[in-house]
Amino acid sequence: MRRSTSSTHRSRILRTRSVPALAALTAGVLLAGCSAAGTAGGSSDSGGKGATAVEVGLVYSRSGPLAAYGKQYLDGFTAGLAYATHGTGAVDGHRIVVTEQDDAGDPAKAVAAAKTLIGKGTHIIAGTTDSGVSLQLAPLAAQNKVLYIAGPAATDALTGVNAYTFRSGRQSYQDILTAGTLLGDSKGKKVTVLTQNSAFGQANVAAVKQVLGGQGATVDSVLAPPSAGDLTPFAQQVKSKKPDLVFVAWAGASAPALWTALDQQGVVTSTKVVTGLAGIASYPLFGAAGSKVSFLAHYFPGAAHTAVETAMLDGITKAGGTPDLFSPDGFTAAQMIVHAVQSGSADDATAMAKSLEGWSFQGPKGAEQVRAADHALLQPMFTAKLTGTGAAAKPELISRLPMDAVTPPAQHMAG
Incomplete structure (x- = not known):
């Protein structure tokens, strides 16, 4: 090449x-x-x-x-x-x-x-x-x-x-393995997955249960309809569970409402919140919550x-x-x-x-x-944090994880 x-x-x-x-x-x-x-x-x-x-x-x-x-x-x-x-x-x-x-x-x-x-x-x-x-x-x-x-x-x-x-x-498993490096020892911890009730969301719940659950964590989930506009009730559900760790897997234009709800309900300050770093347009959407969140990253320019x-x-x-x-x-x-x-x-x-x-x-x-x-x-894969807010928000690399560190288990090839 x-x-x-x-x-x-x-x-x-x-x-x-x-x-x-x-x-x-x-x-x-x-x-x-x-x-x-x-x-x-x-x-x-x-x-x-x-x-x-x-x-x-x-x-x-x-x-x-x-x-x-x-x-x-x-x-x-x-x-x-x-x-x-x-x-x-x-x-x-x-x-x-x-x-x-x-x-x-x-x-x-x-x-x-x-x-x-x-x-x-x-x-x-x-x-x-x-x-x-x-x-x-x-x-x-x-x-x-x-x-x-x-x-x-x-x-x-x-x-x-x-x-x-x-x-x-x-794939999702690689995301969760990357998140695991940010969470530290999962043994005995309670993990809540906040996501949408979709194929995407269900895949993330399954992956977290397999990876972090396999490391000794207790994993449950809060699932929101993909069409949900008011996300405050779901943020409240997460907080009521008093998890040690919250894994957020979210896609779509409702992201600003999600992070506003999580910030207003005190979720990002009461426990460790991990999510994936999305595209450049998403950086300002975290608002004040951005600096309090840990990010796994599939990729960002310059990583x-x-x-x-x-x-x-x-x-x-x-x-x-x-x-x-x-x-x-x-x-x-x-x-x-x-x-x-x-x-x-x-x-x-x-x-x-x-x-x-x-x-x-x-x-x-x-x-x-x-x-x-x-x-x-x-x-x-990569881990990162956000610095700055609004239009000035940008990712800062924490670590680069070689492929061997985030390798999903091999699957049997279907016919």
Whole structure:
């Protein structure tokens, strides 16, 4: 893989897309999924007029409540494809032709879009930002023998689900292991998980019970409907439980109301609160609570200090984008796709999947590996704190955790 300094790849890989408004979002362990359709055609200097096209379908959140995450993913993917193909948009004479489909976070729309893409000869599907969507696309990939690389979707259920499903982001278990490094000794402690009653939320509850419960903590949960506007009753429930530790896993535009409620009810001052560091837009949303919260971090710009991260940051900013939380998920997906085409076969998803198993590489976060046994993406994680308030709020790195320190247990690969 060589770093590309070319700015011409956007003319080679054309897309029709809208730029979603950046929603105010925050989360402990984040998902995403959205909508709209666009098509990308590509040609390359190295591929020539007779080059074989490799059709890649991006089914992701281009609209809807999590559209900001989809934008981050797409910007990262564009930069990653330029980096991995040295700015040509092609690999070994194969043009990478990208078709975008917006699922709006709706599994039915995602499945319909994927079926259309597969029917047109697409052998690679990527981009999913919503956990609920990803769980519907994974079996579709196996049934049709197409390579499926989920993006920010964090549900642990994707790991080992089938031989054709991979991920380019982290999973909930890795988030919880990272949180565990902030919590210290969990033995005998009472942990309450505050989250939404959704596939995302349930995955976090299960992960906390498995990880911290396995370390001797007693784990319970407070689940709020995803549509809830008044979150004060849920903050009160958390406080009434008198937990030693509160793990907050939240996604969506209700984040400001959540943190206001937790601050007003005294939760952040009465116990240790840990949550995931979300995107840049979320930093001001913590308000006065921000400096009292400990953060696990999948990623924030500048966290890794690697050469590949620098390439990603440069690629996104030069194209007019803003690097953010899920930029690495898109960038890494592009790296994986190029490797699969180069080392597997451009039209054989089984061969492409095999080529990814066990692959070790330098991603924007650092040294990463696709575990052969179950396709978990082993990767570094980070911990951080917020300094400043309002527009001046920004993360400060506490620690970088190598992939070996936050490795989820291996799963048996499903048929």
